[in-house]
Amino acid sequence: MSQRYEVIKDAFLSNLSGDKLVANAGEIVYEFTGATYGCISPDGLACSREDGVGPFFEIARTNLRSVTPAA
Numbered sequence: 001m002s003q004r005y006e007v008i009k010d011a012f013l014s015n016l017s018g019d020k021l022v023a024n025a026g027e028i029v030y031e032f033t034g035a036t037y038g039c040i041s042p043d044g045l046a047c048s049r050e051d052g053v054g055p056f057f058e059i060a061r062t063n064l065r066s067v068t069p070a071a
Contacts (some may be wrong), residue, residue: 003031003063013057020059023047028067032056049055 011023024031032046032053040046044058 002033004051004067005029005031005045005047005059006067007059007063008065011057011059011063011064021051023059029059029064 001068005028006028007023007025007029010021010025013020013022028047029047029049030051032048032054033052034056035044036046036056040058043060045061045064046056047059047064048054049058
């Protein structure tokens with residue numbers, strides 16, 4: 001099981017056509033451990049909405065809080 005994180009601040013993807021909401025504050029995301037082809041910045045973390053399943057997206061590490069998996 002991948003590390004779980006709670007998004008603590010709405011996360012957006014900025015592009016030329018405007019900002020797109022990637023994840024809402026309070027949402028649980030999982031660290032993506034598959035190939036990211038070098039497109040994740042040093043301050044970001046590759047995340048996905050399902051454990052071990054893409055697609056992945058980048059969220060700033062400062063916008064994430066580690067969550068202990070339920071026993």
